[in-house]
Ligand SMILES: Nc1ncnc2c1ncn2[C@@H]1O[C@H](COP(=O)(O)OP(=O)(O)O)[C@@H](O)[C@H]1O
């Protein structure tokens with residue numbers, strides 16, 4: 214099977230990019246070479262003919278829990294976190310455009326002078342035109358995460374898979390950063406992920422994926438071309454399926 218025909222299994226995908234993925238070797242903010250590398254990877258994936266939506270996190274700038282720890286009420290701290298995701302979405306939009314491909318940032322929190330407010334119709338329209346859609350603001354509500362936002366938008370947009378790009382190369386029996394005995398799993402069900410309290414995504418995200426029968430692919434974003442490789446069934450990843 215060619216790369217393009219393998220990718221043809223997926224007509225439309227939702228890539229979840231954490232804010233941390235954009236920091237590269239830095240400990241905070243945006244690392245320009247890493248941003249360009251990921252943008253080039255997204256463009257290569259789009260060129261395979263798959264429609265690409267990206268749900269971006271904000272943890273490289275701010276997470277609501279950090280604010281809550283400092284005494285900011287949680288709902289307001291989460292608003293700051295959602296704003297952080299908008300900064301990342303605009304940065305990815307610019308980086309994709311710099312690679313010569315059309316991109317549109319869409320925000321769950323309307324900010325029309327910065328980017329288009331998210332609507333399902335607008336996102337589907339841009340995707341059909343081959344534009345990479347970058348979704349900011351998660352679900353648009355406090356007390357949620359962008360992982361849940363990725364699954365929610367994935368369900369709304371009928372994505373074939375949610376591709377969770379993270380720091381580890383899949384799901385393990387325990388957090389591999391803490392437990393050297395943790396064993397890598399090629400496959401597990403949504404039920405197992407929830408029962409075993411697998412923390413690579415939050416339970417709300419796994420539960421929403423289960424209810425909507427959306428598979429989740431967990432893979433590392435550390436290497437050049439990681440998204441394209443995962444999309445074409447290469448490299449190492451875990452599949453979470455019904
Ligand atoms: N069972 C597990 N399998 C894989 N990773 C796990 C597991 N439990 C915890 N993790 C941790 O979850 C992290 C990913 O979650 P999180 O930091 O919220 O994601 P991101 O910031 O990439 O969105 C991984 O880097 C890994 O250290």
Ligand SMILES: O=c1ccn([C@@H]2O[C@H](COP(=O)(O)OP(=O)(O)O)[C@@H](O)[C@H]2O)c(=O)[nH]1
Nearest residue numbers: 232270271272276277291294351352358359
């Ligand atoms: O639907 C959402 C998604 C995100 N957030 C806030 O935005 C922050 C950044 O998102 P996340 O932590 O998911 O980013 P990531 O870890 O993926 O970088 C979160 O901590 C929350 O404070 C929120 O309130 N609602």
